[in-house]
Amino acid sequence: MVKGDVNKPKGKTSAYAFFVQTCREEQKIKQPDQSVNFAEFSKQCSERWRASTVIDKRRFEDMAKNDKVRYERDMRGYVPPKGMAKSGRRKKDPNAPKRPPSAFFVFSAEFRPTVKQEFPGCSIGETAKKLGIMWGQQTPTQKQPFEEKALRLREKYDKDMAAYPSSCITPSLCL
Incomplete structure (x- = not known):
């Protein structure tokens, strides 16, 4: 094709x-x-x-x-055929609820200051790698609190999204 x-x-x-x-x-x-x-x-x-x-x-x-x-x-001189014009991404509504972080990101938010303190010269990428290694070394039991927090945040997000008017790109027009 x-x-x-x-x-x-x-x-x-x-x-x-x-x-x-x-x-x-x-x-x-x-x-x-x-x-x-x-x-x-x-x-x-x-x-x-x-x-x-x-x-x-x-x-x-x-x-x-x-x-x-x-x-x-x-x-x-080029005219694109009908239906092939620039589609682009749909505009994101800035007032829509923000997607929740994964368990890894909850973990990273908690441990990033510790890693930054241990390795003060680390770049953002190096810090992320160290956090990824730390996350991989966690046992399922150690990961559980972060997964539970991520699940609670996901449930809150789902509830907020259900209450949010999804057809609104400009909220002022949807009132």
Whole structure:
């Protein structure tokens, strides 16, 4: 099954993508019968791109600018078929009840200050990893109070959602 509109103009190509195309064409000329290891080829291309000077890259940047102009011109004349317009995500009502945290997040909220105190230089990600390890080391009995609290918060959320007018995006219009 084809995803999207087949008549939609091809997206714009970056300077690096033009560079990789050129590298691939060079590779085909040098070794036409040899298959290419994609991972190795990509690594070599990225190293060559990083080693290139601004003057060497300018050619590809110009190609990318021209392709961007082409894309914008093509998009001006493009009309998406009915039903394929930008759907996007539904807007979240800022006044709707907030989803409850999981047992792990209840645990994390309680133990984050302890971890921050033990490891003051930890980044947010490192702290989260340490909390994840700690959570994994908890026995089911030790996890139970956090799971119970999360369950109580979930029940409260479900009750609040049942009382909240779900069809309202703008609460002032629903009164």
